[in-house]
Amino acid sequence: MADVALKPDEVRLRNVSDELGYLANEGKRKGIAAWILSTDHKRIGILYLVSLFSFFIVGVILGVLMRLEMLAPGGKLFNAQEYNALFTLHGVIMIFLFVIPGIPATLGNFFLPIQIGAKDVAFPRLNLLSWYLYVTGAIVILLSLFQHGLPDTGWTFYIPYSVRTGTDVTMAVFGVFILGFSSILTGMNFLTTIHRMRAPGMTWFKMPLFVWALYATAWIQVIATPVLAITLLLIIVERLFSVGIFDPSKGGDPVLYQHLFWIYSHPAVYIMILPPMGIVSEIIATFSHRTIFGYKMVAMSSLAIAFIGYLVWGHHMFVAGMTNTADFVFSLLTFLVAIPSGIKVFNWVATMYKGSIDPQPPFLYVMAFIALFSIGGLTGLVLGSLATDMHVTATYFVVGHFHYIIFGGGVFIFFGALHYWLPKMFGRMYNRRIANWALGVIFVGFNMLYFPMLLLGYEGMPRRYFTYLPQYETLQRISVVGSWVLVAGLALMLTNLLRGIFKGEKAGPNPWGGTTLEWTTPSPPPAENFEEIPVVDHEPYYHPEAEEPEELEAAK
Amino acid sequence: MEDISRTKESKQSEPTSFGIYILVWLGLISLTAVTAVVSGIDLAAFTIVVALVIALTKASLVVNIFMRVKFEDKIFKVFLGIVGFTLLVIFSLTFSDVFFRR
Amino acid sequence: MSELIQAGSVSGKISSPEGSRSGDHGIRKDAERAKIGMWLFLMTELLLFAGLFLVYSVYRYLHNVDFHRAGLETHTLLGTLNTMVLLTSSLTMALSIAALRTGKKRLSVSFLASTILLGFVFLVVKYFEWSSEILGGIYPGSPVLLNRSNGEILFFGLYYTMTGLHGLHVIAGLAVLCFMLVLILRDKITMDDYVKLENAGLYWHLVDIVWIFLFPLFYLIN
Numbered sequence: 001m002a003d004v005a006l007k008p009d010e011v012r013l014r015n016v017s018d019e020l021g022y023l024a025n026e027g028k029r030k031g032i033a034a035w036i037l038s039t040d041h042k043r044i045g046i047l048y049l050v051s052l053f054s055f056f057i058v059g060v061i062l063g064v065l066m067r068l069e070m071l072a073p074g075g076k077l078f079n080a081q082e083y084n085a086l087f088t089l090h091g092v093i094m095i096f097l098f099v100i101p102g103i104p105a106t107l108g109n110f111f112l113p114i115q116i117g118a119k120d121v122a123f124p125r126l127n128l129l130s131w132y133l134y135v136t137g138a139i140v141i142l143l144s145l146f147q148h149g150l151p152d153t154g155w156t157f158y159i160p161y162s163v164r165t166g167t168d169v170t171m172a173v174f175g176v177f178i179l180g181f182s183s184i185l186t187g188m189n190f191l192t193t194i195h196r197m198r199a200p201g202m203t204w205f206k207m208p209l210f211v212w213a214l215y216a217t218a219w220i221q222v223i224a225t226p227v228l229a230i231t232l233l234l235i236i237v238e239r240l241f242s243v244g245i246f247d248p249s250k251g252g253d254p255v256l257y258q259h260l261f262w263i264y265s266h267p268a269v270y271i272m273i274l275p276p277m278g279i280v281s282e283i284i285a286t287f288s289h290r291t292i293f294g295y296k297m298v299a300m301s302s303l304a305i306a307f308i309g310y311l312v313w314g315h316h317m318f319v320a321g322m323t324n325t326a327d328f329v330f331s332l333l334t335f336l337v338a339i340p341s342g343i344k345v346f347n348w349v350a351t352m353y354k355g356s357i358d359p360q361p362p363f364l365y366v367m368a369f370i371a372l373f374s375i376g377g378l379t380g381l382v383l384g385s386l387a388t389d390m391h392v393t394a395t396y397f398v399v400g401h402f403h404y405i406i407f408g409g410g411v412f413i414f415f416g417a418l419h420y421w422l423p424k425m426f427g428r429m430y431n432r433r434i435a436n437w438a439l440g441v442i443f444v445g446f447n448m449l450y451f452p453m454l455l456l457g458y459e460g461m462p463r464r465y466f467t468y469l470p471q472y473e474t475l476q477r478i479s480v481v482g483s484w485v486l487v488a489g490l491a492l493m494l495t496n497l498l499r500g501i502f503k504g505e506k507a508g509p510n511p512w513g514g515t516t517l518e519w520t521t522p523s524p525p526p527a528e529n530f531e532e533i534p535v536v537d538h539e540p541y542y543h544p545e546a547e548e549p550e551e552l553e554a555a556k
Numbered sequence: 557m558e559d560i561s562r563t564k565e566s567k568q569s570e571p572t573s574f575g576i577y578i579l580v581w582l583g584l585i586s587l588t589a590v591t592a593v594v595s596g597i598d599l600a601a602f603t604i605v606v607a608l609v610i611a612l613t614k615a616s617l618v619v620n621i622f623m624r625v626k627f628e629d630k631i632f633k634v635f636l637g638i639v640g641f642t643l644l645v646i647f648s649l650t651f652s653d654v655f656f657r658r
Numbered sequence: 659m660s661e662l663i664q665a666g667s668v669s670g671k672i673s674s675p676e677g678s679r680s681g682d683h684g685i686r687k688d689a690e691r692a693k694i695g696m697w698l699f700l701m702t703e704l705l706l707f708a709g710l711f712l713v714y715s716v717y718r719y720l721h722n723v724d725f726h727r728a729g730l731e732t733h734t735l736l737g738t739l740n741t742m743v744l745l746t747s748s749l750t751m752a753l754s755i756a757a758l759r760t761g762k763k764r765l766s767v768s769f770l771a772s773t774i775l776l777g778f779v780f781l782v783v784k785y786f787e788w789s790s791e792i793l794g795g796i797y798p799g800s801p802v803l804l805n806r807s808n809g810e811i812l813f814f815g816l817y818y819t820m821t822g823l824h825g826l827h828v829i830a831g832l833a834v835l836c837f838m839l840v841l842i843l844r845d846k847i848t849m850d851d852y853v854k855l856e857n858a859g860l861y862w863h864l865v866d867i868v869w870i871f872l873f874p875l876f877y878l879i880n
Contacts, residue, residue, distance in 0.1 A: 122691050188698040195631070196691045223642055226702040230709035234819070241798040243815035244808075245713060250815075251724075251808025256716055259650050260709055310645050314653070326653035574753060581749040585742060588873075592738050595878035607874035614745075615867045622752045623863045629690070632697055639701050643708055647715065654716050 021427070021524035039124035040527060045110030046425075047131050052106060053494075055097040055138065060487060062090040067449075067483040070476045075467045083466035084152035085167070091155030092172065096179050097138055099406060100268060103275035104221075105134070105186055107417055108214045110425060112190060114518045114525060115208050117199025117534045122192035130185035133178055140175030144168035154464060156265075159246040159257040163238045170239050177232045180225045183271075187221025190214050199517075201536035208516045208540045209285075209298055213278025216302040220267045220274075220309065228264035231257070255321045262313035270309040272406055274302055276413035277344055280366050283420055284348050286514040287363040288355030291541040294347040301340035308337045318389050327386055334384040341377065345370075360512065361435040365416025368443050372408025376401055379454060397457025403450045415442075418497060423507035427523040430500025438496055441489030448482025515541050580621045587614050689853040696857040700864050703827070707868050710820050714875060717812045724809020729879025731796070732817065733787055737877030740783050741869065747776035748866045751859045761849045763842065770839050770855075773862065777832045784825055788818075817876055824868055831865050834858050 022042045025034045035043055066086050069077045078086065109127065113120050121127050144150055148168040153161050162169050194215050198207070234257075237243055244250030246257045285292045292298060314322060314330030322330075348370075357363070379401040382388045392398065423429050452475040457463075461472045468476065510519040517534060518525070591610045595603065620626035625633060718725045754769035795802030798815055838858045841847045847855050 123695060126695075184702050188695055188702075191698055192691055192695045195694055196688060219638070222698055222702055223638070223705060226705035227646075227709045230706050233823075234709075234713075237819055241818075243798040243819060244811050245815055245819070250804075250811045251717070251721060252812065253716070253720070255653070256650075256713060259653070260712070263646055263650075263709075310642060311649065314649065322653040323656040325656045326649075329649065329652045574756060577749055577752045577756065581745065584745045584748075588738065588741050588745065591874055591878060592734070595734075595874070604874075607878055608871075611871050611874055614870045618748060618863050618867055618870070622748050623860055628693075631694065635697050635701060639704050642705065646708065646712060650712060650716065651719075654719060657720070 019427070021522060022527045023426070023524055024527075026527060037128075039120070039128050041109050041113055041120050041124065041127060042425075042525065042527075044127050044131055045106050045108075048101060048105040048109060048134070049107075051131075051134065051138070052098055052101060055093050059090055059093040059098060060490065062086055062093065064483055064487060066090060067480045069466060070468070071480050073467045073470060073473060078466060080466045081152055084154075084464070085150040087464055088151050088154050092141060092151075092176065095155055095268075096176050097134075097141075099272045099410060100179075100183060101134060101186070102272060102410070103279065103414055103417065104190065104214060104217055104271075105130070105182075107279075107414075107421060108190065108217075108275060109186075111421065111518055112193060112211060112214055113197070114521060114529050115211055115516055116194065116197065116202055117517055117530065117536065118193065118197040119528050119530065119533070121189045122197060123189050126185050127189055130182045130189070133182035133185070137175045137177075137179035137182060140178060141172050142175075144171035144175070147171055156261060157232075157235060158261075159235070159238075159254045160248075162235055163246070170236050173232045173235050177229055177236075180229045180232070183221050184225050187218040187225070190218040191222065194218075199533050199536055205296060205299070206536055206539055207299075208278075209281035209292060209295070209302075210275070210278040210516075212299040212302050213274045213281075216306040217271050217274045220271050220306050224264045224267040224271075224310070227260060228268075231260040231264065234260075255317070258317050258320050259313070262316045263310075266313035266316065267306070267309045269402075269406070270305055272410045274305060276369070276410045276417075278302065279413050279417045279420070280348060280369060281344075282514075282516065283362045283366050283416060284351050285541040286420075286512050287358045287360060287366075288352045289358070289513065290351055290355040291539065292347065293350035293353075294343075295539065295541070297343055298347050301343045304340035304343075305337060308333070308340065312337060315384055315389075318386060319393050331384055331386050335381075338377070338381075358512075360419075361432055361439065362416045362420035362512075364436060364439055365412055365419060368439060369409055369412045369416065372404050372412060372446070376404030376406075376409055379404065391460075392457050394462055395457035396453040396461050396463055399463050400450050400453030400457060403453070408446060408450070412442075415439075415493065420512070421518075422497060422500060423511050424509075424518055424521075424523045424525070426501045426504075427507055428500055428502075428504035429507040429511060430496050430504050434492065434496045438489050438493035441492060442486060443489075445482050445484070445486030445489050449479050449486050450482070452476070452479040452482070576621065580617050584614050584617060689851075692853045692857060693860075696860050700860060703864055703868075707820075707823070710816070710823070711871065711875075714816050714820070717809070717816070718875075721807075721809025721812060724807045725813050726879050727807070728810040728813035729876065731791075732877050732879075733790070734877050736783055736787050737873055740780050741873045743776050743780050743783070744866045744869050747773045747780070748863055750776065751862050755852065755855055755859050758842070758847070758849060758852050758855060763849075767839065767842055770835060770842065774832055774835050774839070777828055777835070777862075781825065781828060781832075784821070820872055821876070824865070824872060827865050827868070831858075831862050834861060 022040055025031075027034065029037060035047060038044065065077075066083070069075065069083055069086075071077075075083065109121070144167070148166055151157070151162070151165065151167045151169045151172045153165060153167075153169060157169065157173060162173075194207070194211060234245055238245060238247070244252050246252040246254050248254065281292055281298055311333040312330060314326055315334045318327050318331070379397065382392060383398065383401060419430070419435055456472055456475050456479075459472070459475075461468055507523050509521065509523050511523075512519075517536075520534065521529060587610050591607055594606055594610075597603070599606065619636065625636065750769045750772040754766045754773060757763075757766035757769055791797070796814055797803065798818055803811055803814055835858055838847065838855050841854065
């Protein structure tokens with residue numbers, strides 16, 4: 001590298017970029033332009049990270065407002081119309097602007113190429129385009145605020161109300177349509193990258209499990225999202241031209257809309273959970289100092305979940321008016337998806353057994369995940385069984401269920417992954433003690449907020465209501481207070497991470513002792529990731545010393 | 557699914573002679589004429605089956621020869637298989653509802 | 659192991675220290691990569707239309723008789739003509755690529771131009787079809803249509819939506835093909851690097867395939 005004699009300012013530049021890696025501006029562009037015009041996957045990942053968390057905060061605020069309405073019955077804060085708009089926007093933002101792009105667009109973009117030993121994704125310019133589409137979609141959704149008002153249909157835009165309502169569904173739905181393209185492009189990019197750009201020696205079964213998870217997720221993004229696209233287009237066509245496709249007075253079938261909608265939206269939840277599960281494998285392997293038990297089974301289980309996820313969408317429609325046959329078929333298929341999920345959990349536990357556990361913040365987030373995801377999953381069984389579903393469907397039970405899974409499961413790992421990878425991305429460490437405290441507060445607040453919902457639903461309170469009967473007041477109030485605790489914890493966590501990024505202690509290339517390729521690069525990584533493309537000759541999570549920990553101790 | 561082939565130069569299939577393309581085109585035109593004629597014959601429910609079978613045949617010719625899936629890497633056949641399978645799932649599960657209505 | 663490294667350097671995947679400051683991180687062109695990306699995109703288009711075909715199949719099942727009645731009114735002859743037009747354009751598309759691969763640039767350009775021309779013919783025929791139907795009072799929301807049975811309303815709703823969406827794809831395809839024509843003329847697409855043309859061709863064939871299925875469903879119900 002140092003064969004050619006360098007001029008003095010070259011030396012200075014070289015040092016800056018050595019320290020800051022991809023964060024330093026090497027080209028002619030400066031400032032913001034160097035970021036929003038960059039096709040470097042790492043910078044795009046950061047752009048997404050900033051956008052996503054900005055919208056997450058908006059979504060949280062909306063959630064807090066919704067909870068405040070629930071402090072007392074009677075709709076004292078917002079009227080019914082306003083409350084409907086609140087939960088619609090909350091859902092649209094959290095789902096389409098936060099969780100669906102989620103880990104793939106942020107950490108996937110940043111780490112996929114590095115973990116497979118590549119210099120970038122297959123189509124870097126399409127990658128940047130997908131971020132532009134994300135921002136455009138977000139703006140279009142927010143534009144609906146200014147025309148005829150935010151939609152009040154719920155994020156599910158069910159027919160017939162989404163066609164009849166005077167609010168600006170067309171604009172909002174068009175925004176989601178654009179976001180769908182962003183998601184599709186990311187999926188296409190990742191699939192091609194994984195197929196064509198792995199480093200020499202990295203066969204399919206030497207890829208890290210995060211990569212397998214991203215692969216399975218990318219398939220869902222590519223195959224399922226177009227169905228959402230056509231569904232949204234049909235809403236727009238209905239609103240503009242009254243074609244009649246879902247209009248019963250013209251022979252249309254509203255239930256058919258629900259079929260089309262959930263054919264995407266159920267696989268979509270696997271877009272939300274598969275990448276976090278991939279990261280759980282990474283974190284458990286690193287902090288148990290062991291290789292993942294049953295690596296192949298875990299890899300295959302990601303594909304199995306993606307596959308089975310296509311077969312179960314009707315479980316969102318048990319009371320919508322499907323035939324008994326369909327109810328039965330979908331309920332049966334729904335139970336199948338527990339199998340690959342179970343495979344993962346067993347292998348994670350087996351990995352930790354006799355491992356040398358290092359309870360750092362990322363690992364503690366995984367522990368929280370296991371607890372919360374289990375509750376979410378078990379409540380899913382209640383919903384998947386026809387008889388019990390009849391009672392709890394469309395109640396707060398469902399709201400509790402999906403928040404446990406998506407938030408307690410997926411988003412908690414998003415947080416944990418940030419704690420895992422931030423030192424690599426920015427070269428600095430956050431305060432670990434504060435991180436642990438923040439997690440504690442978040443965990444307590446989360447359960448205070450959502451567990452009462454399970455009880456409320458069980459006791460019959462419907463969801464999406466702006467007011468309620470007095471008998472539900474106590475549980476609602478506990479939940480509201482829980483939301484404040486949760487927000488406090490989130491604020492603590494985010495502040496700690498931000499402070500770490502800008503003022504934290506320098507972190508070396510491998511503060512946790514990880515064994516996947518990203519830990520072999522400097523922190524932060526250089527713009528081109530690797531000076532020389534690595535050649536891979538062993539499985540991932542290769543811990544030769546873990547096989548004989550006593551010998552390692554003796555050697556010290 | 558080991559993948560040494562990935563590090564080789566991506567192989568391009570041999571150029572197809574014009575003749576095969578023209579033959580396929582003649583086949584497509586004939587099939588189109590056939591389905592147009594058959595549609596005039598009343599075979600009740602069977603008519604649509606015939607029409608779809610012919611359409612599938614035509615599509616298969618376009619995919620395999622014009623789009624060269626027959627001659628190129630296996631991966632593209634796998635992709636199409638995935639789409640086909642998804643369509644099968646979506647249609648059959650939706651009809652598990654619709655078919656049994658009243 | 660050494661063969662892997664050898665193979666890697668043959669395909670240029672292992673970088674040299676100097677070649678790493680360019681904007682694209684020194685990623686070599688890879689035709690297979692571009693083709694995989696294109697096929698994935700085509701799959702999304704297939705699934706987009708599949709949603710509409712699903713709606714069609716459900717309503718045809720539920721309103722079989724009315725669909726048949728409505729189907730008699732579409733212009734079978736024009737539809738058949740358009741099918742032949744599109745199939746022929748697929749031929750010329752394939753021939754254009756084959757010609758370029760054997761170094762016959764002018765022939766390739768002629769075939770590509772023919773493809774574009776045929777695409778325009780398709781759109782013109784479509785225009786006449788739609789005009790006659792709209793002037794006849796059959797369009798979404800029209801009083802004439804709303805007087806008909808539910809199945810017929812749905813049939814024509816789907817007719818306009820599906821052929822309309824298809825038509826938009828034809829227009830997009832023509833724009834892409836025109837762009838490819840310019841690139842060939844400027845020698846940006848050549849005998850050795852023709853993957854862009856191939857990918858454009860794939861898109862055009864997809865548009866043809868969608869029509870192959872639309873045709874019997876809307877025009878051959880007699």
